[in-house]
Amino acid sequence: MIDQNGSQRLDPNTIMLWRMQRLVRLMVVTIPMLIALGIASATTIPAAVAIVVVGTLVAMNVVFTLFWPALEYNAFRYVVREHDLLVQHGVLFRRWSSVPHNRIQHVDTRQGPLERMFGLSRLMIFTAAGSLADASIPGLRTEVAEHLRDELSRRGGDDGV
Amino acid sequence: MGSDEDEKKDEDNPDTQTDVIIRANIEAELPTEEAPRPIPADIDDSPTRPIPRPQKAPVSSTVKPPFTQEQTLGAFLEDEEPSQTIGVHLEEEPSMTLGVHLEEEPSMTLGVHLEEEPSMTLGVHLEPVDPKSNRLPVDSLGSIHDAETVITSDTPWFGLHPTSLIVNLIPRAWSTIRSMWPILLFVVVSGQGVGMRFVDLLVILMFALMSVWNTFIHWATLRYRIHQGRLEIKQGLLNRQARTIDPERIQNIELVQNLFHTWSGLVELRIDTAGEQTTEGLLSALSVEEATELRAHLAELGSLSHSKGEDGDEGEVIVEMGISEILAFGLTQRTIGTVAVITAIGLEVMTQAGPEVAADFTVNMQPTMVIAAFMLAFVASWAVSALTSLFRYFGYKMLSLADVIRTEQGLTTRRRVEIPLSKVQIVRADEPLLRRIMGYGTILIETAGLGFVDGEQRQAEGMVPMVDYPDLGRVTSTAAPHAKVDPWTAKLNPAHPRSLYRSIFGATVRAAILIGFGMALFGPYRWVILAILPIAWVGAWLDWKKQGWLVTPSAIVSRRGFFNRRTFIISRDKLQSVHRVQGPFMRLHGLSQMVVCVAGSRVPLPETGVQDTDWLVQELSRAPT
Numbered sequence: 001m002i003d004q005n006g007s008q009r010l011d012p013n014t015i016m017l018w019r020m021q022r023l024v025r026l027m028v029v030t031i032p033m034l035i036a037l038g039i040a041s042a043t044t045i046p047a048a049v050a051i052v053v054v055g056t057l058v059a060m061n062v063v064f065t066l067f068w069p070a071l072e073y074n075a076f077r078y079v080v081r082e083h084d085l086l087v088q089h090g091v092l093f094r095r096w097s098s099v100p101h102n103r104i105q106h107v108d109t110r111q112g113p114l115e116r117m118f119g120l121s122r123l124m125i126f127t128a129a130g131s132l133a134d135a136s137i138p139g140l141r142t143e144v145a146e147h148l149r150d151e152l153s154r155r156g157g158d159d160g161v
Numbered sequence: 162m163g164s165d166e167d168e169k170k171d172e173d174n175p176d177t178q179t180d181v182i183i184r185a186n187i188e189a190e191l192p193t194e195e196a197p198r199p200i201p202a203d204i205d206d207s208p209t210r211p212i213p214r215p216q217k218a219p220v221s222s223t224v225k226p227p228f229t230q231e232q233t234l235g236a237f238l239e240d241e242e243p244s245q246t247i248g249v250h251l252e253e254e255p256s257m258t259l260g261v262h263l264e265e266e267p268s269m270t271l272g273v274h275l276e277e278e279p280s281m282t283l284g285v286h287l288e289p290v291d292p293k294s295n296r297l298p299v300d301s302l303g304s305i306h307d308a309e310t311v312i313t314s315d316t317p318w319f320g321l322h323p324t325s326l327i328v329n330l331i332p333r334a335w336s337t338i339r340s341m342w343p344i345l346l347f348v349v350v351s352g353q354g355v356g357m358r359f360v361d362l363l364v365i366l367m368f369a370l371m372s373v374w375n376t377f378i379h380w381a382t383l384r385y386r387i388h389q390g391r392l393e394i395k396q397g398l399l400n401r402q403a404r405t406i407d408p409e410r411i412q413n414i415e416l417v418q419n420l421f422h423t424w425s426g427l428v429e430l431r432i433d434t435a436g437e438q439t440t441e442g443l444l445s446a447l448s449v450e451e452a453t454e455l456r457a458h459l460a461e462l463g464s465l466s467h468s469k470g471e472d473g474d475e476g477e478v479i480v481e482m483g484i485s486e487i488l489a490f491g492l493t494q495r496t497i498g499t500v501a502v503i504t505a506i507g508l509e510v511m512t513q514a515g516p517e518v519a520a521d522f523t524v525n526m527q528p529t530m531v532i533a534a535f536m537l538a539f540v541a542s543w544a545v546s547a548l549t550s551l552f553r554y555f556g557y558k559m560l561s562l563a564d565v566i567r568t569e570q571g572l573t574t575r576r577r578v579e580i581p582l583s584k585v586q587i588v589r590a591d592e593p594l595l596r597r598i599m600g601y602g603t604i605l606i607e608t609a610g611l612g613f614v615d616g617e618q619r620q621a622e623g624m625v626p627m628v629d630y631p632d633l634g635r636v637t638s639t640a641a642p643h644a645k646v647d648p649w650t651a652k653l654n655p656a657h658p659r660s661l662y663r664s665i666f667g668a669t670v671r672a673a674i675l676i677g678f679g680m681a682l683f684g685p686y687r688w689v690i691l692a693i694l695p696i697a698w699v700g701a702w703l704d705w706k707k708q709g710w711l712v713t714p715s716a717i718v719s720r721r722g723f724f725n726r727r728t729f730i731i732s733r734d735k736l737q738s739v740h741r742v743q744g745p746f747m748r749l750h751g752l753s754q755m756v757v758c759v760a761g762s763r764v765p766l767p768e769t770g771v772q773d774t775d776w777l778v779q780e781l782s783r784a785p786t
Contacts, residue, residue, distance in 0.1 A: 083784040094748070096741040098782035103737045128435060128609060129737035129758035160735045161410070161435045161584075161609045161760045 007077040007086075013118045014139025018069035021114055026065055031058055078137055085125065085152065087135040097135045102157030103127045107149045111142065121145035125152065128161045318384035318395075325380050325446030328421040333379075334372035341368065385444060387455070390462050392432070394442055406442050408463025410434045412584045412610030413622045414456060419574040428452045432459075433610030433622065435760060456579075464581040465565055476567065479625075479639050482557040486601070486627040491550030492543055493595040554626050561639050566606065568623055580623050584608045586735050586759045588641045589621070590633055590648075590728040597726065600630045606640045609760035643732040644716035653709025653720060656767035659750040661705045663768070668701035669694070700724065708767035712780055717757055719766045729764045731757060739781040741774065757781065 038054035068091070076089045085104075088096045108124040115121060123137040123145045140148065344364065383396040395403040415431040422428055430452050432442030447455065459465060482490075555572035566580045586609055592602040606623030628636050634647035672693045679690035703723035711718040717736075720728040737760055743753040753774045755766040769777065 084782055086782065090743075092745045094741075094743040094753075096778070097738060098740075098778075099738040100736070127737040127758070128760035129763065134738045134758065158734075160737065161412075 007079050007088075010073060010076050010137070010139040011120060011141050011144075012073070013120060015069045015073045017114060017118045017120055017139060018072065019066060021112075022065040022069070024114070026061055030061055034058055034061075073139075076137075076139075080148070080151070085135060087137060099125055099127060099135050101152065101155040103159055104152055104155070105159065107153040109142075109145045109149050123148055128159060316386050316388040318386045319451070320385075321380050321383050321444065321446045322425075322427055322448050322451070323380070324425045324427055326376060328425055328427055328446050329376045329379060330372065331421065332419070333376045334369065337368055337372045337375065379445065383444070385442075385455075387458055387462070392442060392455075392459060394444070404442065406432060406434055408459045408465075411459060411464050411581070412608040413578060413580045414459070414465060415579075416452060416456070416577040417574060418571075418576075422446070423575070430455065433608070435609035464584055465579060476560040476562040478558060479561050479566075479636055480557070480559040480628060480632070482554060482627055484551070484555075487551055487554045487557065488547045489599060489601070490554065490596075490603075490626045491547035493593060493599065493601075494546050494550065550626070557626065559623075559625055559636075566623055566640060568625070578623055580606060580608055582640075582642060584610075585641055586731070586761055587764065588637045588644070588730045590628075590637060590730070592726040592728075594724050594726075596627075597630075601627045602630060602633050604628055604633065604636050604640065607761060637730055641716070641730050641732050643734060644730050646711065646713055646716040646718060646730065648709075648711065648718045648720065648728050648730060651711060651718075653711045653718060654769075654773070656705055656708040656710075657752055657770040657773070659770070660708075660752055660768035661702065662750065663746065663752070664701045664705050665698055668697040672697035710766045710769070712777060717764075717766075717781075719757075719764050721765075721767060731759055731764060735759045736781070739778075741778055755781070 034054050034057050038050040042050045071091045072089070075091050075094070077086075078088070079086045083102075084098050084100045086096070086098050088094070105126050105128055107126070108122075110122045110124060111120070119142055120139050121142045123140055125135045125137075127134045137145075137148075378398050379396065382398050383394070385392065385394045387393070390408070392406040392408060393403065394406070395401065412433045412435055415433070417429040417431065418427075419429075426449055427446045428449050430442070430444040430447055432444075434442075444452075444455075456465075552572045552574075554570050557570040558568065560567045560569075564582050566582060566585075567577065569575070569577045585606055587607040589605045589607065590602050591605065596602060604625040605621035606625075607621045608623075610622060623640070625636055630649075634649045638644065638647060675693055676690050679693070680687050683690060700723065704721065707720065707723045707726060709718070709720040715733055717731040717733060718728065719731075720726065737758045740756040740758070741753055742756055747753055747768065751771050752768045753771075754768045755774065755777050757764050757766070766777070
């Protein structure tokens with residue numbers, strides 16, 4: 001939907017950031033869980049089968065973790081237009097959002113430990129519509145994120161509530 | 162209690178009003194008696210001046226020159242000899258009347274200040290005749306004398322009516338019981354019918370005491386006031402809580418009167434703002450006058466228009482409901498789910514009655530009996546729901562005042578909701594199949610203040626239970642005047658033909674899951690369950706057929722559903738954000754779905770093809786004109 005010329009992309013480091021974030025999650029949560037499952041099911045199915053199944057699942061997860069972020073990065077576009085902010089993302093489930101400036105209630109920048117290592121920040125945009133962020137832009141250079149945050153939160157107007 | 166020191170709205174309140182007048186009179190008179198005396202003694206050269214002026218002049222002269230003058234007055238009070246000061250003032254200006262008072266009773270000076278220049282000090286807060294402008298003087302307060310600022314910033318607090326102790330007790334006890342029912346259940350069950358043990362009694366006693374204590378604390382600590390154009394509510398003993406509500410942000414006001422309220426002439430006031438969960442302002446027992454006054458005051462300051470009708474007779478009646486309509490609403494409300502629950506409870510009770518009865522029952526259970534049980538449950542559920550609807554909606558009336566919609570309803574518990582038109586986010590029309598056949602629909606009016614009341618989430622703030630089919634458009638356009646659209650006469654755009662595949666696919670999956678369960682549960686008749694499949698397909702087709710959307714320069718309309726047809730009407734100036742969603746299968750079919758968000762809810766449009774979507778994206782993200 002967003003044309004290629006006018007749009008902005010995320011910082012390229014985001015790919016690496018996402019890979020690392022997901023690898024950490026994989027190591028801490030997914031793989032231990034799969035292994036536990038394998039051990040638990042070893043009593044009902046032959047151990048060899050369990051090992052093969054768990055092994056494939058882990059391998060698939062790792063591959064997925066390494067390749068998916070690049071696709072996601074390619075799919076992500078955003079534009080700050082005169083009266084609204086457009087964000088488009090999603091590899092399989094495409095999502096395009098338009099948030100008018102005057103409807104923005106507040107804008108957050110957030111930064112986890114890994115993001116700090118890369119010097120990146122997440123920008124989250126909230127309207128009166130709900131508790132979840134209506135649009136969020138992960139992986140912006142911290143300066144860019146802060147600049148955007150200040151710019152977006154400054155524009156006032158009727159919030160329609 | 163709190164109503165005694167009712168100083169907030171001086172204009173309406175006779176007590177303080179007379180108070181002021183009396184004192185003003187004293188001061189008006191005292192100087193005239195005394196001023197003539199000193200003046201001839203001290204000054205000889207200006208004989209014409211003193212007598213007529215002293216009462217009038219001080220008012221204008223103290224108002225015009227700013228506050229430096231008063232400060233000197235204050236200083237005189239403390240530092241210098243009063244008699245001298247008088248002399249000085251006397252000669253310079255007619256404002257000496259103040260000086261005279263200072264000398265006689267220094268404590269009166271404040272009174273003089275307060276009454277003579279209402280526009281500057283107390284009067285600003287106490288009688289905001291023009292509420293919009295009352296913030297300006299507040300700013301200028303900075304330069305005023307310290308003593309005065311202390312007084313002005315201290316608008317008195319009001320409490321609940323003392324009768325609330327009794328009125329609130331029963332609902333409180335009920336809610337305490339409801340919130341702790343598992344413990345109570347445990348107590349009852351563990352009693353085993355041998356009679357209450359001591360511990361059980363103790364637990365129940367504890368509940369009772371807790372309810373009383375809660376009620377008392379609620380009454381004793383809850384205080385509210387309107388201060389600097391905002392409503393402030395504070396409460397709590399250990400967990401103190403203070404809220405400030407901007408009247409401009411009020412989404413709706415609800416006045417509720419249950420039987421106990423009615424008997425004691427009280428009313429409960431609920432104020433919703435756009436917050437997340439609970440009703441933000443809850444004043445559980447005010448006298449009717451207090452509540453009306455507070456409401457009127459809030460209306461002056463904020464989003465509720467200054468509508469004339471306090472007693473509810475003015476304004477145009479949009480909808481009224483007769484008893485037959487109310488009963489019809491109740492009869493069309495319950496679904497299969499309720500019936501299932503009632504049947505289950507019935508069976509459960511039967512097993513509780515005794516094992517041999519249950520065994521008997523299961524042995525003799527015939528399909529006819531099951532059907533009979535279902536019928537019985539149906540009738541019972543219908544009766545109950547007709548009765549509750551009668552209690553809830555008796556005397557239903559919807560009025561349109563200047564900029565406010567007001568609904569009134571209820572047999573024992575009277576409920577009056579007021580919604581400012583400017584706060585209406587969505588108008589939704591529900592037309593379930595049964596009601597549609599009878600020629601009715603239900604209209605729900607949502608603001609951003611959607612929240613929990615008494616532990617259950619409200620569907621919508623304003624509700625019109627039964628509207629004649631031809632009137633649906635009229636009522637919705639009253640509730641959403643900016644939308645300027647009537648979905649019942651306008652032609653809606655249909656959903657994309659290919660979205661039918663998707664909805665049939667979805668229906669098949671859901672039906673398959675149901676069938677799977679049914680196969681596992683039912684015995685010899687299990688193959689009957691397969692009938693769900695064609696029903697689901699027909700349902701999906703009907704559902705798809707009835708979908709529709711419409712985007713005009715002022716409104717968005719989305720309609721879906723056959724068995725429970727829903728039409729959403731959104732005024733475009735309320736739009737918070739617009740999204741376009743496309744899953745992998747939708748992409749395969751060249752479809753996508755627009756989702757529009759307003760404060761409080763999100764409304765999906767039917768699935769649209771590439772062309773329509775492009776147009777929608779363009780149109781909905783275009784700059785507002």
